[in-house]
Amino acid sequence: MRLLQRPIEHGELTLAVAVNGDLADSRTPPVLLVHGMGSDHSTWRPFASALRRAGRAVIAVDLRGHGRSGRPGDYALETFAADLGFVLDGLEVERVDVVGHSLGAHAALRMAMNDPGRIRSLVLEEVPPMPRDQADLDEDIVMSAGFGERVRGIGALMRNPMPVVRFHRAVGTQVGAEFERADPQWWGRLTEVSARTLVISGGSRSFLPPPHLQALAQALPDGRFDVIDAGHSVHRDRRREFTSMAGTFLVQ
Incomplete structure (x- = not known):
């Protein structure tokens, strides 16, 4: 792991990054992998291995x-989102492909809004959109994983408990509060994203309704939408299908 020190108000923030491959290879940009809430970079190990076999350099934060x-x-x-930009600056990487899950996908999408030229291709797995209006808020669609979703996560927790042990619970409180406010301007900014984007839904088993993710994909200038009926953690629970779908998109 590389530890990058980012200056912030009242001190410095350590950002841990795992890098595999030659970041200076000019043939294809590195792939930045961004995990979801309560996880860490280790969730991407099988997918990162597949990318490395395909000759891609990988950055997992x-x-x-x-x-x-x-x-x-x-x-x-x-x-x-700002942290992701800082990591790329620290590694002297100008342009990337990005694959993000849940909170990580949301952060990647915000980075694509703020710095469109930095991302070539974007894969957003189960990305939570901001609520558009009171109707969206009334659905209570974000940060409300159901019983089935929790059960499917028990196996992953038993295999690797450290991400949960190291997770700062204040993240969930603050992020959840932001998703409790409608933000129609966020939807308007989707037109600023220049990256070709694949939005992957976990289907009916996820707590994020597929129509909301499809609407997000349709709002993007170069967005497409697909479904793997796996629940919220598609890359974990349907590894082969996710690797095939995301990997194929990244090489198009």
């Missing part, structure tokens, strides 16, 4: 409040 990264106490959604 621990988000603030997760894994070996620091716990600054500030977990506003925009801070996660």
Whole structure:
């Protein structure tokens, strides 16, 4: 792991990053992998291995409040996106493909809004969109994993408990509060994303309704939508299908 020190208000933030492959290879950009809430970079190991076999350099980050990264106490959604940009700056990487899951996908999408030229291709697995209006808020679609979703996560927790042990619970509180406010301007900014984007839904087994993710894909200038009926953690529970779908998209 590489530890990058990011200056922030009242100190420094440590960001832990795993790098595999030659980041200076000019043939294809590296792939940045961004995990979801309560996880860390290790969730991507099987997918990262497949990317490396295909000759891609891989960067996998621990988000603030997760894994070996620091716990600054500030977990506003925009801070996660800014951290991703800082990591790329620190590694001297100008352009990337990005694959993100859940909170990580949301952070990647915000980075694509803020710095469109930096991302070539974007895979968003189960990305939670901001609520558009009161109707979206009334659905209570975000941060509300059901019983089945929790049961499917028990096996992963038993195999690797460290991501949960290292997770700072304040992340969930602050992120959840942001998703409790409608943000129609966020939807308007989707037109600023220049990356070709694949939105992957976990289907009817997920707590994120597929129509919301499809609407997000349709709002993007170059977005497409697909479903793997696996629940919220598609890359974990339907590994082969996810690797095939995401991997094929990244080489198109």
